Amino acid sequence: MSKDLTPAPPPSAAVLVYGAPSPELAEAGADALQTSPLVPGSTPLETLAPDSCDRAVVAAPPGTVERRYVEALALRALKPGGELIVLAPKDRGGARLRGELTGFGCEVEETGRRHQRICRALRPAAPEGLDAALAAGGLQRPAALDLWSQPGVFSWDRPDPGTQLLLKHLPPLSGAGADLGCGVGQIALSVLASPAVTALTLVDIDRRAIDAARRNVADPRAQIVWGDARQTPELSGLDFVAMNPPFHDSGTESRALGVAFVARAAAVLRKGGVLWLVANRHLPYEESLARLFTRVAPAREAAGFKVYEARK
Numbered sequence: 001m002s003k004d005l006t007p008a009p010p011p012s013a014a015v016l017v018y019g020a021p022s023p024e025l026a027e028a029g030a031d032a033l034q035t036s037p038l039v040p041g042s043t044p045l046e047t048l049a050p051d052s053c054d055r056a057v058v059a060a061p062p063g064t065v066e067r068r069y070v071e072a073l074a075l076r077a078l079k080p081g082g083e084l085i086v087l088a089p090k091d092r093g094g095a096r097l098r099g100e101l102t103g104f105g106c107e108v109e110e111t112g113r114r115h116q117r118i119c120r121a122l123r124p125a126a127p128e129g130l131d132a133a134l135a136a137g138g139l140q141r142p143a144a145l146d147l148w149s150q151p152g153v154f155s156w157d158r159p160d161p162g163t164q165l166l167l168k169h170l171p172p173l174s175g176a177g178a179d180l181g182c183g184v185g186q187i188a189l190s191v192l193a194s195p196a197v198t199a200l201t202l203v204d205i206d207r208r209a210i211d212a213a214r215r216n217v218a219d220p221r222a223q224i225v226w227g228d229a230r231q232t233p234e235l236s237g238l239d240f241v242a243m244n245p246p247f248h249d250s251g252t253e254s255r256a257l258g259v260a261f262v263a264r265a266a267a268v269l270r271k272g273g274v275l276w277l278v279a280n281r282h283l284p285y286e287e288s289l290a291r292l293f294t295r296v297a298p299a300r301e302a303a304g305f306k307v308y309e310a311r312k
């Protein structure tokens, strides 16, 4: 039997949504296609067929380059005349929305409610400047990082000082392990430099980080997973976890998220397995570490960060 080699058509949708706009401010509808890279399993906005959507509702991200990239992708996916609604808190990019959309050639109606700016536009026949915004916000290799990365990803264009401190103290590890909240794979690359490491699972909730990590960490011992590290993938009996856990959830500092990462690390390690963790000095992980691990070495501190070594 001959195989059908016709490439699948790009995905399309009548309505797309990016993120979680408050339904009171902009209703996307239950059938809208989710396109945010922070929602595991969502459809990348990049893959949508151009000129295919009737409506796009975008909860715009705070970073300017990232936001213009998303606006440009939404405009590219819309049909001419399709409706674009973009909203953001006034002090987290909202004040710039109108100017950005006008720059793409849109006529914009702007309203404000509950500290959010809400801009509505119809996609012009020929939007302007999309290519430049797409190039500026796409996957790239910033010189100061020298790894594949993308605006919007954690510390996207330079090494994070916390990560650097962890890598300074991390000894060569061995056996099977995980990097929870792997970002673009900087910790993983260092861990995999040890030939005694047999397997490493990298997990991140940000698809852009995962796409970059897949390019950066081309190692057969690595398994790279897009998902919420608090639940996925199934892991157990690991020899080590090395991580710089997130301390922000949807842009707001969240201590609970980091504590949940510590608990997941404890759950996936074997007895005697080791957790290497870096965190901002002010984040309160000591109590969880003391409760979930049998031995916690005194933290190594520098430049506002602490590195912990905790044995289960």
Ligand SMILES: C[S@@+](CC[C@H](N)C(=O)[O-])C[C@H]1O[C@@H](n2cnc3c(N)ncnc32)[C@H](O)[C@@H]1O
Pocket (backbone or CB within 6 Å): 154, 155, 160, 163, 180, 181, 182, 183, 184, 185, 186, 187, 203, 204, 205, 206, 209, 227, 228, 229, 230, 243, 244, 245, 246, 247
């Ligand atoms: C502090 S950054 C560290 C990134 C990378 N390991 C490094 O050292 O540069 C934390 C990472 O956790 C990811 N993250 C946030 N919440 C997550 C979750 N629930 N599950 C998996 N990853 C998550 C973020 O996308 C971010 O890449």
